[in-house]
Amino acid sequence: MRIILLGPPGSGKGTQAQLLVQRYGIVQLSTGEMLRAAVAAGTPVGLKAKEIMASGGLVPDEVVVGIISDRIDQPDAKNGFILDGFPRTVPQAEALDDLLRHKHLRLDAVIELRVNESALLNRVETRVAQMLERGEEVRVDDTPEVLTKRLASYRSQTEPLIHYYSERRKLSTIDGMMAIDEVTRAIHRQLLALGAVEPKTHGKTLARSAAKATSAKTGTKKAKAAKKAKKAAKKPTKTAKKAAKSAKSTKKAKKAKKAKKAAKKTAKKAVKKPAKKAVKKGSKKSPKKVTKKRAKR
Numbered sequence: 538m539r540i541i542l543l544g545p546p547g548s549g550k551g552t553q554a555q556l557l558v559q560r561y562g563i564v565q566l567s568t569g570e571m572l573r574a575a576v577a578a579g580t581p582v583g584l585k586a587k588e589i590m591a592s593g594g595l596v597p598d599e600v601v602v603g604i605i606s607d608r609i610d611q612p613d614a615k616n617g618f619i620l621d622g623f624p625r626t627v628p629q630a631e632a633l634d635d636l637l638r639h640k641h642l643r644l645d646a647v648i649e650l651r652v653n654e655s656a657l658l659n660r661v662e663t664r665v666a667q668m669l670e671r672g673e674e675v676r677v678d679d680t681p682e683v684l685t686k687r688l689a690s691y692r693s694q695t696e697p698l699i700h701y702y703s704e705r706r707k708l709s710t711i712d713g714m715m716a717i718d719e720v721t722r723a724i725h726r727q728l729l730a731l732g733a734v735e736p737k738t739h740g741k742t743l744a745r746s747a748a749k750a751t752s753a754k755t756g757t758k759k760a761k762a763a764k765k766a767k768k769a770a771k772k773p774t775k776t777a778k779k780a781a782k783s784a785k786s787t788k789k790a791k792k793a794k795k796a797k798k799a800a801k802k803t804a805k806k807a808v809k810k811p812a813k814k815a816v817k818k819g820s821k822k823s824p825k826k827v828t829k830k831r832a833k834r
């Protein structure tokens with residue numbers, strides 16, 4: 538399966554791409570990630586891209602087309618891939634059509650995640666806060682100023698792709714404002730309708746991996762609490778310890794009671810014998826009364 542995820546920064550393309558990777562065993566090809574790796578490694582491509590990326594502009598088409606073409610040829614991409622952040626311009630889309638044709642590969646679908654622009658700034662701010670919380674390095678282009686520029690370049694250079702793929706009957710638009718698992722389910726339904734995936738993939742499993750992704754991404758209090766509860770469940774609680782102790786003491790008490798009963802029985806027997814003797818010796822008192830009296834002592 539080969540699909541493109543289309544959407545502005547903060548629309549959830551990365552999150553959904555990761556879920557689709559888990560679900561369908563295909564690879565995520567994110568030009569943003571590849572460029573960031575090139576910047577970190579200080580490669581010629583990285584040196585070229587560094588400033589452009591930091592300011593929120595777009596890296597030249599030939600650079601990204603080159604890295605995508607090489608990446609598609611890697612063995613792990615044979616099973617299929619999700620393009621995340623590529624193509625971003627009409628010339629990139631045309632170049633992709635060309636290179637897929639040359640490689641005899643077919644594009645199954647283009648999924649557009651449509652989001653409310655006013656929510657994007659909030660989403661990116663949340664992403665930054667969560668990355669900081671996890672101790673991860675924050676992207677230099679995840680600031681309100683750069684985001685505004687990235688949004689502007691999306692509108693002017695990437696949005697025309699909606700028309701491009703719609704004309705070629707490849708476009709499916711999904712409401713990206715829904716919860717993560719709902720978006721995942723909607724994408725899955727769409728891929729099923731297009732015949733891009735087998736119907737065997739189960740909704741529940743999908744929801745579970747989406748939930749996992751949510752907690753992994755957000756590192757929510759809930760996830761932390763669940764982890765703590767799991768750990769605690771393995772340890773015997775104070776109450777459990779108390780219960781075990783009291784069970785032990787109950788056992789002890791029962792044993793003691795049994796011993797007491799046995800002692801009483803022996804005592805009774807011991808008392809009975811001299812009573813019989815007393816009768817024999819001609820005592821007028823009834824053996825029963827004697828027994829009672831002696832037992833009382």
Ligand code: AMP
Nearest residue numbers: 568569589590594595596601622623625
């Ligand atoms: P992303 O992680 O997809 O948001 O990309 C981060 C930055 O990498 C973008 O703001 C661009 O500067 C650059 N970039 C990523 N993909 C492309 C692309 N297909 N074309 C041009 N620039 C790109």
